[in-house]
Amino acid sequence: MVRYILKRFLISLVTLLGLVTAVFFLVRMMPGDPFLSDKLTPEIRENMLRYWGFDRPLHVQYLHYLGNLIRGDLGISMHYNSVPINRLIADAFPQSADLGIRALMLAVVMGTTLGIVSALNRGRWLDYACILVAIIGVSLPDFIMGYLLQFVFGLKLKLLPIALWKGFKYTILPTIALSFYTTALLTRIMRASMLEVVHQDFIKVAKAKGLSTFQIVWRHQIRNAILPVVTLLGPITAAILTGTFVIESIYAVPGMGKYYVLGIQNLDYSQILGLTVFYGAFLVMANFAVDIVYGFIDPRIRVDRRERGA
Amino acid sequence: MGNLVEIENLSVSFSTYGGSVHAVRGVSLTIRSGECLAVVGESGCGKSVTAQTLLRLIPTPPAQISGRVRFEGADLLGLTERQMNAIRGDQIGMIFQDPMTSLNPTMQIGRQITEGLREHHPSMRKAEAKRRAIEVLAQVGIPEPEHQLKRYAYEFSGGMRQRAVIAMAIICRPRLLIADEPTTALDVTTQAQILELIGRLKEETGMAVMLITHDMGVVSHMAERIAVFYAGQVVEEGPAAEVFRRPSHPYTVALLRSRPRLDLDRSQSLLSIPGTPPDLFAPPAGCGFAARCGLALKVCRTHQAPPFALKDSHHSAACWLHHPLALARHGEPTRERLEQEVCHAR
Numbered sequence: 001m002v003r004y005i006l007k008r009f010l011i012s013l014v015t016l017l018g019l020v021t022a023v024f025f026l027v028r029m030m031p032g033d034p035f036l037s038d039k040l041t042p043e044i045r046e047n048m049l050r051y052w053g054f055d056r057p058l059h060v061q062y063l064h065y066l067g068n069l070i071r072g073d074l075g076i077s078m079h080y081n082s083v084p085i086n087r088l089i090a091d092a093f094p095q096s097a098d099l100g101i102r103a104l105m106l107a108v109v110m111g112t113t114l115g116i117v118s119a120l121n122r123g124r125w126l127d128y129a130c131i132l133v134a135i136i137g138v139s140l141p142d143f144i145m146g147y148l149l150q151f152v153f154g155l156k157l158k159l160l161p162i163a164l165w166k167g168f169k170y171t172i173l174p175t176i177a178l179s180f181y182t183t184a185l186l187t188r189i190m191r192a193s194m195l196e197v198v199h200q201d202f203i204k205v206a207k208a209k210g211l212s213t214f215q216i217v218w219r220h221q222i223r224n225a226i227l228p229v230v231t232l233l234g235p236i237t238a239a240i241l242t243g244t245f246v247i248e249s250i251y252a253v254p255g256m257g258k259y260y261v262l263g264i265q266n267l268d269y270s271q272i273l274g275l276t277v278f279y280g281a282f283l284v285m286a287n288f289a290v291d292i293v294y295g296f297i298d299p300r301i302r303v304d305r306r307e308r309g310a
Numbered sequence: 311m312g313n314l315v316e317i318e319n320l321s322v323s324f325s326t327y328g329g330s331v332h333a334v335r336g337v338s339l340t341i342r343s344g345e346c347l348a349v350v351g352e353s354g355c356g357k358s359v360t361a362q363t364l365l366r367l368i369p370t371p372p373a374q375i376s377g378r379v380r381f382e383g384a385d386l387l388g389l390t391e392r393q394m395n396a397i398r399g400d401q402i403g404m405i406f407q408d409p410m411t412s413l414n415p416t417m418q419i420g421r422q423i424t425e426g427l428r429e430h431h432p433s434m435r436k437a438e439a440k441r442r443a444i445e446v447l448a449q450v451g452i453p454e455p456e457h458q459l460k461r462y463a464y465e466f467s468g469g470m471r472q473r474a475v476i477a478m479a480i481i482c483r484p485r486l487l488i489a490d491e492p493t494t495a496l497d498v499t500t501q502a503q504i505l506e507l508i509g510r511l512k513e514e515t516g517m518a519v520m521l522i523t524h525d526m527g528v529v530s531h532m533a534e535r536i537a538v539f540y541a542g543q544v545v546e547e548g549p550a551a552e553v554f555r556r557p558s559h560p561y562t563v564a565l566l567r568s569r570p571r572l573d574l575d576r577s578q579s580l581l582s583i584p585g586t587p588p589d590l591f592a593p594p595a596g597c598g599f600a601a602r603c604g605l606a607l608k609v610c611r612t613h614q615a616p617p618f619a620l621k622d623s624h625h626s627a628a629c630w631l632h633h634p635l636a637l638a639r640h641g642e643p644t645r646e647r648l649e650q651e652v653c654h655a656r
Contacts, residue, residue: 201412208403210398211425300415
């Protein structure tokens with residue numbers, strides 16, 4: 001198990017290095033630079049470029065950036081009057097993470113529950129109800145879902161606030177809007193997986209042992225059926241992360257989405273790069289965590305093939 | 311010894327989009343305490359379905375089940391699910407064909423073995439259950455049983471897995487063990503070991519065994535009695551030695567002749583029975599084998615023969631050739647005559 005974790009960790013580091021490299025050079029390939037403006041004389045432009053170190057060869061800049069990165073320094077925002085990117089993230093990330101974690105938890109709990117309920121009631125009205133929810137969730141884009149929830153619960157029913165981030169009541173609508181698609185996706189995956197596992201021989205064996213239906217479902221069916229859901233947790237985290245940009249702007253949540261969009265509009269190299277690296281690192285870590293959880297749930301994953309001697 | 315299991319006129323059919331499949335059509339069988347009954351027949355002849363009906367593992371609907379299944383006098387088909395659960399695993403254990411899929415891949419072997427035991431004996435302590443699991447694992451011939459409890463199915467070979475599955479089935483000391491083709495998925499040397507194991511456990515524990523197989527060779531050295539299934543019916547039933555010595559249904563004869571034998575000329579090719587089993591969506595009115603049988607009479611195509619008791623009691627064959635009138639007209643259908651007609655009349 002230790003070897004497995006170590007190996008996963010090294011792979012994560014390599015992935016991250018690849019990401020940093022790719023984004024660094026891609027950003028530089030975008031036409032123009034941060035100081036392209038009629039208001040700046042060539043002389044000032046020259047000085048600015050020299051000040052930010054952009055006059056040096058690209059590979060030197062790259063190595064310099066890597067060196068800073070290892071020390072945990074993501075650089076300085078050019079647009080926000082030299083605010084460190086680390087500060088930007090420290091200010092904005094808690095709100096984004098708060099929203100994201102709420103949505104992720106809601107989606108996992110609701111998705112697996114609905115999937116299980118749906119599979120256990122296959123062909124009955126409860127199943128069809130769950131499938132209907134799943135279809136709506138998968139087909140409606142999150143920004144439409146966001147406006148729809150604002151309209152119904154905020155404007156018409158006047159139950160919940162439609163925007164801003166000032167306490168639990170404010171989190172409900174954005175959380176639902178952000179998690180709806182994922183909930184629907186997980187419902188479908190979990191339902192299909194449950195129905196697949198139920199036909200496995202070991203379920204019949206469990207029944208032949210005299211176990212009650214509840215024990216069979218709980219001990220044998222769900223645990224094996226949940227594996228595909230765990231696998232999906234990585235990509236799902238990514239989907240929710242990117243979803244936060246849209247949902248944050250619909251519900252005026254003071255998160256990182258705003259800085260990302262502005263950074264790209266202003267061609268703020270260090271801001272784009274910093275936020276991307278941060279998000280990337282976050283995602284890679286999420287996948288790393290998923291791999292480890294997976295190893296705990298499914299013992300076959302823990303050892304690699306050579307050790308198995310198969 | 312008394313009858314442990316009495317199956318009377320059991321019929322099972324499945325409703326599908328294409329119509330009803332009549333998988334089992336009026337099967338009657340008995341299993342005595344402590345004996346090994348082999349149920350032989352080709353794929354799809356209803357032998358597995360009959361066995362699973364004993365444990366009520368077949369969901370109804372979509373299946374419809376009629377007839378009687380008695381286990382130690384209790385009518386299994388009339389029990390509630392809770393009463394049935396008290397019998398499953400405790401009184402009747404079952405092992406399935408494929409040990410690769412019979413074990414839960416995410417649960418430790420030890421836990422899978424003890425969970426049935428602890429279900430039927432809720433007051434049993436964990437340590438006691440563990441001790442018993444080690445005991446059974448040793449009994450089924452798994453080396454160093456105390457080290458195996460924490461392992462997972464993927465760490466076991468096919469033969470080891472089947473041994474673990476058997477351990478799961480016998481831990482509660484059932485009165486009947488149903489073995490549904492326990493060796494089909496294993497390689498030949500392992501097959502022999504597993505059969506030997508089942509035979510030994512039967513002797514040691516005195517449990518009855520219902521051994522389902524399509525391999526006549528498997529049957530010959532284990533079973534005390536044989537029931538031959540064809541197209542959802544029992545066509546012949548009797549003591550194993552008798553059935554081998556004097557097969558009396560044309561299908562049994564053909565089945566025995568399609569087996570490789572050491573005493574026959576090597577150049578002779580194995581018999582394959584011409585034709586295919588009848589369509590169980592629309593089973594024939596008469597004998598299911600009539601269309602493939604060289605000896606079929608007119609009556610064979612219109613009426614199903616009842617089991618006729620043969621001279622050496624306990625042995626019966628559901629074939630009109632054993633009707634007194636047929637016997638009077640055609641004489642005794644000896645093995646030689648049946649072989650001649652069934653196997654060579656092309």
